[in-house]
Amino acid sequence: MRVLIVEDDPLLANGLTETLRRAGYVADTVPSAERAESALKVTEIDLVILDIGLPGMDGLAWLKKLRGRGGEQAVLVLTARDAVGDRVTGLTLGADDYLAKPFATEELVARVSALARRGRAMRSRVIEHGPLAIDLDRKRATISGKALELSQREQSILEYLFSNVDAIVGKDKIANAVAGWDEQISPNAIEVHMSRLRAKLEPSGIRIRTVRGLGYLVEAWRDGKP
Secondary structure: OEEEEEOOOHHHHHHHHHHHHHOOOEEEEEOOHHHHHHHHHHOOOOEEEEOOOOOOOOHHHHHHHHHHOOOOOEEEEEEOOOOHHHHHHHHHOOOOEEEEOOOOHHHHHHHHHHHHHHHOOOOOOEEEEOOEEEEOOOOEEEEOOEEOOOOHHHHHHHHHHHOOOOOOEOHHHHHHHHOOOOOOOOHHHHHHHHHHHHHHHHHHOOOEEEEOOOEEEEOOOEOOEO
16 A cells, blocks of 8 residues: 655654554655645555645645545545644545644554555455465465465565456566655565565465566466466
8 A cells, every 4th residue: 555645844754654664554755735746646646644734735725626636545634733623624625534743653553554444445355366365454465374474575565466466567566566765676676575475475376477578477366276
């Protein structure tokens, strides 16, 4: 799940980014609504954490613009404005949740998790592929009921690959899906992660094929065989 933090306080923005990344989310930050607008044009965002008091365009004005054009990203408004009228305005304009500053990081992560679950309500929260089951909410994977020991990066790559079964996925797409803008994940690093994933999956018959020059393809599982 990719989160965009729209916050002009660099100390708070960096703290939120690190907190969410430690919780297993792909998180990036921009300091203004205008930069958020640009980010949404080039990156698929699932959740926006939006400050109201931004330089330039006000956060609520941008939220109204986002919903007016049909933007469906979940929005958590994060602001020092805690009056009932401010909360009502934010929710009326299309915010999904509202958290006042100061706040506990544990509560923020819990609210982000709740919004992630709500966003998945219309689709399966568990991806199944033969004996492999990937629980998107709990961020864990099992094979025939036995837990797979995965690093956070391996878990993210696994989720992305098996959310795109039957599609060839290039290394650049994997990097964009699992790493923040300021994080470096090289093609060689992706190859290393893929090698480790294969070593954990192939004994159960689950195969990820390399399509030379294009990327990776999860082989379909049919009739109990890959």
